Amino acid sequence: QITLKESGPTLVKPTQTLTLTCTFSGFSLSTSGVGVGWIRQPPGQALEWLALIYWNDDKLYSPSLKSRLTITKDTSKNQVVLTMTNMDPVDTATYYCAHTDDSSGDRYFDYWGQGTLVTVSS
């Protein structure tokens, strides 16, 4: 059974750096094709893909946010960490992590965490 759970601060100040951790179980991030991604959703708005890290440490970033994002993995701890610098109130959103396995060639998220709401305010 695959599960993912996001953790991190619920409130950050403008200009601060956000660090979110995704702790997962039921799969290994050292298995070929497996990846973990981050997606966010501002209140009442659409989903926005942020970043993805694969089993082989390949990393993808949203072009619009690439300069502010860093994604890393700790395979031994079953964790993926996302950092976002220079936070702004417009970054207020629910942040989700999700599992993918593109060994079949398809690229979709089949398991999602419950999400964590991050508010950016002074």
Place this chain on the structure above:
Amino acid sequence: QSVLTQPPSVSGAPGQRVTISCTGSSSNIGAGYDVHWYQQLPGTAPKLLIYGSSNWPSGVPDRFSGSKSGTSASLAITGLQAEDEADYYCQSYDSSLSGWVFGGGTKLTVL
């Protein structure tokens, strides 16, 4: 502005059939990348509904179906039920962005 375009809302009466469109471009759907659909019930995380344009994950009823043609895709829901009231998102991969892209979402209201 989302890379994939969806209608903001659709509605239908119980038992009816509704469709939700997802329009992309030559760098995503038109390039042959599959379209995937997610259902997001109020206050919950998105759930995979259709993958590979027309395949069902385990547990998803066959009232939901997907199709793709050219630079567009569609999600059809037949036998509409009250519990289908949710937001629906399409998703694909974009080669020019080298990343994953979502639609703007469609709110389904069951009348």
